[in-house]
Amino acid sequence: MSAALTVVGLGSGDADQLTLGIIKKMKHAATLYVRTLDHPVLNDLQQEGLEMTSFDAIYESKSSFPEVYEEIASQLIEAARTGAVGTEIVYAVPGHPMVAEASVRLLKERCPQQGISLRIMGGESFLDEAFIRLGFDPIEGFQLLDASSLNPELVQPQLHTLIGQVYDVFTASDVKLCLMEVYPDDYPVYVGHALGVQGQEVIHKVPLHELDRTPGYGNLSLIYVPKNTDDTLRRRSFARLHEIVNILRSPGGCPWDQEQTHQSIRKNLIEETYEVIETIDEDDPDHMKEELGDLLLQIMLHSQMEEEIGTFNVYDVIEGLNDKLIFRHPHVFGDNQAEDANEALQNWEQMKAEEKKRKGQDVQKASVLDGIPRDLPALMKGYKLQKKAAKVGFDWDNVEGVFAKIEEELSELKEAVQQGHDAEARKLELGDVLFATANVARFIDTDPEEALAATNRKFVARFQFIEDRLREQGKTPADSSVDEMEQFWQQAKKAGL
The missing domain is CATH 1.10.287.1080 (MazG-like)
Incomplete structure (x- = not known):
């Protein structure tokens, strides 16, 4: 058995908004914890003699907010677990306990596992004051976002948008950069500080690009971006x-x-x-x-x-x-390791094979050459076929074997041409030469499509150089000799084309 744990909300900052039930809970608690003393209501309660323990020191000792909330939840659970049976520990948080309170979310997950009775009592959230002070109706479409996890994909311009957890100017700067991915730099936005707190409330209307130049950011700050149904904001x-x-x-x-x-x-x-x-x-x-x-x-x-x-x-x-x-990336999203690109590729291939098994495909009957698109350009397809065959050992020991094969196929092509073989036979022999030539690419780590594309570009540049020189002489390639064009071709080569 353990002490009971009750979470209460301190509201948006005005002590008059606290319910009588919440005040009683705090006064009669065996121990009263508060997430932070930086809240206007707590000044009034301390002046009335209410004793409380804050977790402000944890913010100084931890390097990130998730670590802070983890530690707060752990300490509260331990306090409840070791507390006297029949007593009640109260944990007070700003606003409403179920609005933007990560520590409360952790308590909801863990208290049942520890056998700790957890009760949550609401309080006025900053949303209530935002709807009133900023003057918009959430029924028109509304989203609440966390500044610490904001990204452009979450932002929907057609909705009224409130952004909480804007603790400082650095966070405001991050918010600004994110919003500028979606909105124009001069889009009007509102910065609200201590909404509803008498004597402390401040609301600034500023162009978006000045969002991080507005003073006063703290625990009670938020940013409001009015909705806009203009299609231009949805173009991205x-x-x-x-x-x-x-x-x-x-x-x-x-x-x-x-x-x-x-x-x-x-x-x-x-x-x-x-x-x-x-x-x-x-x-x-x-x-x-x-x-x-x-x-x-x-x-x-x-x-x-x-x-x-x-x-x-x-x-x-x-x-x-x-x-x-x-x-297919278990080395990124799973437990596998990949020290270099080759290991990453091996993981990819292993997971592809696993996918086929899960789809009921018989891997034993599959061909090594499966998976190459039928309509790939022929040179590219030949290169990929050879790479797949080489993976299972169907390959030459070195590039010299490939050169010998090219010479063999070239000799057969010459024979087919010189002996007047039919067009189909010549085509097949030419294909053998090209296929063997593509195989060299693997040994010299060059994609044959890229190599041929580069040569094509080089040829175009040099031939256009010839055309330009001939045009200067009032001539065209059609009325020029091969020797003339060859002369300009050599000039193009010297020019680095």
């Missing part, structure tokens, strides 16, 4: 993108978008992918941003088509991806 949200694509495909939307099917825009997905690759090669971030948007649109359209027939939606796609990323 994924939900708005989903909404727009749905509108385009819906009756009354865009006739072209309405007519499309998976097959009709299949080629668009491929084209947009290559346009993204082009921006990567060009090292053009602005263009890349645009092209990544175009690629994302293709994903949204395909997902929207499936949503319309009820198979899945884009959020199911995201859920599946999140689950896969977590499952």
